Amino acid sequence: MSRIAKTLRKPPYYAVIFSSQRTEGDQGYQNMAEKMVELATQQKGFLGIESTNDDELGITISYWDSLEAIQSWKEHSAHQIAQRKGKSEWYKQFALTVCKVERDNFFEM
Template sequence: MTVIAQTPKPPYYAVIFTSIRTPVDDGYGDMANRMIELASQEPGFLGVESAREEVGITVSYWQDLDSIQRWKANAEHREAQRLGHEKWYASFKTRISKVERDYGRD
């Protein structure tokens, strides 16, 4: 089931990870699912949204910059990053933004 992350009233932060995959799968889906499971256990994690097509886009939401830094330093996450650099991503970009306003329909 596809859901939109339920975030609190701003401000909060968004980490936007955009990628183009290599043809290598070799456990990618399992690792991606594990990273979402692991991130959701981190203090300050607020939610995640992801779309994987020609260009993959994953947006995770965080309470503050310290929470993002702790997630970046997580040992299992660092191993996933290493594998991504070595075999899963032809190119990627990470952007960190402060969300000042949000609106929509649930």
């Protein structure tokens, strides 16, 4: 199974890049992260997700068909709980970037 998201949609679409540096310990983070991915995949306009991390940096990229879908996900009540816990418990710092994808290409051997 590929860890690279195949959006199955022709551009344009949107990518939300979330880069983060975590605090020490889990404090319920992994469980919440899994729930958020499961919930995001059920949202209207969701196209795919990619995520990776090491001891210093986490990067998650989610793909959406519209800015409205991104806004709706941002405002989802369960996601808002996760956002608050992220700010108060899980992240030392984070950055969020929303990009319009104009072109994509996928290669698979």
